[in-house]
Amino acid sequence: MARVAEALTPDRSVRHLYGAEVRRLRGEAGMTLDALGDVVGYSKGQLSKIERAEVMIPPKLSEALDACFNTGGHFVRLYALAKREVHPDKYRRYMELEATARGIAEYAAHTVPGLLQTEAYARALLSCREEASPDEVEERIAARMSRQDVLRTDPQPHLWAIMDESVLRRAVGGPRVMHDQLAALLPLVDTSHSKIQILPFDHGAHALLGGTMILLTLPDGSDVAYEEAIASGTLHEGPESVSRFARAYDALRAYARTPRESETLIKAAMEE
Template identity: 55%
Template sequence: MARRSRELTPDRSARHLFGSEVRRHRELAGMSLERLAEVVRYSRSHLSRIEVAEHMPPPDLAGRLDAAFGTDGHFERLYALARHEVHPDQYRRRMQLEAQARIIREYSGCFVPGLVQTEDYARAIFRSGGRKLTVSRIEELVAARMGRQALLRADSPPDLSIIIDEAVLRRPIGETDAWRGQLAELAAIVDTPTCIVQVLPFEHGEHGLLGGSLSLLTMDDGTTVAYEESITTGQLLEDPEIVGTCQRTYDLITAYALPPSDTAALIYTAMEELPS
């Protein structure tokens, strides 16, 4: 039985329009995804995800599509719109990509990243901020955050690399026991087969991610997207040039961060300094 094509929504965004136009011109030309993949030299799975707007088109694909379909710059013009467009549902899309990622790299300057937060730590974070959340809403948010962590317990979990600023260790969050529990959780995953945690020390000084956080998510086909977050906003970045700049910034921070052994020592020192 032939696989049913997923319904397209070209009115949602320029990215969705790009994908629907790929399918429309492909079907007009009587081409299967496999045949188009051979012509433009991209994998079938990659093209399939572009058609349904799950992936941002790579920069050179538009020209290859115009050449394949004889569309005289049509896809180049669509790509020019799509590459600068904000995804219509950034946070949900980020969560979807995180669940699919094979490599996750995180930097956080203010708090422990959500993927490795304990329940008590997450609860304290949600109670802060002046948002006047009800107890039930806070518990919903905590449950959702804990649910994200299931991917780390999967049979084939992603490789996770985390860099936190030293400030994260120096600012206790929640009650003392909750904070001690979070530090212990960090210490336990500093250097495992699938996780590395490093601290960027104060002595390094200024760097390119001061005041925010960054997530880099790499899919099984090698595609990488970035998600930048400040206090009140987050932005999903998929343009290859911009993502490349984010990766370079992360690489520089990695070079100046403490190795896992020194990171563990610093975490244990922070735990020892807590009141008994």
């Protein structure tokens, strides 16, 4: 007896609509999940979960679906909306602002900023959370990788990242993963669209030492600040609080090593 397909709820979210569209077009084409998987390069199990909106959509799937069904960018456009839904509501406004930012300035005290992480480094970080199932880890990895699309927009935002020296010294994922992560930073150290600086240990204490802080410059020229701890984040939009974070960040720019000196520190950490 044929298995009855589970009812979908396309009106629940963009991710649910995405899954329903995959099933609708697959049905119209007379394709099984196995057959679709052979075309787009994903397993039957993965595609089934995507149709039911149980996992985050992989970043490369949408183009493959549009090519398969000749849908002219339909799935790419849906994915641009759906990828933001993986983030909890308290982060969603920040994600929406980040996606349109013209400038991103970040200080990271403990780990490589999410916008600069390799997939292997992100997997090593996210896998150490004991409460997360393997599927949840993969979903979070996909979400983190999808955030990096902002660095490939036109016009491309200017990225300025200041990292504590401890970021270079903590071997997340082991020597090979860390080596590859540091190597991925080198092309971005000093370009027309990006600057990376390392704040050395010998600087000591400073106003932003506690965690992560990000300043976004929006298309209208206004600025917002976002600070993040282990399990919480706060978006600051008031001029006074944003100015306070901006002054602290400007101080770190002065205290940190220059991009050229930072490149030398990164290469030394790679050798070690």
